Amino acid sequence: MSDYLTEQNIEHITYKDTDILEKFLTEHGRIQHRRDSGLTAKHQRQVTQAIKRARYMGLLPYTRA
Template sequence: MQDYFKQNGIKNIDYKDVVTLRKFLTPQGKIMSRKRTGLCAKNQRSLATAIKHARFMGLLPYIQAE
């Protein structure tokens, strides 16, 4: 599986881009594992940081009811 961000030419994963970040959350709001996201290790780390920043700013939930 190809890395989503590499495929779309996204070099910087933005914590404000909530629509993209939501693709990598489970219905409970957890960050998906690398096995499920198919990202490279570097982008998986950036994604986790971006999601955590978005959560802190109230753009994404920490937990979500299904």
């Protein structure tokens, strides 16, 4: 079973890929669990780090109302 990033041939994700990162946030702006996102452990770590960096840079919100 492959995950979303593997299916889309995305080898590495950065904080600038906000359109992709938003797919891994809940409706409240929290990072989805690995069992919900369906990512491998390696990709989940990359996505989590990229989301945290994007939040720090102001590209993604910390929470949604």
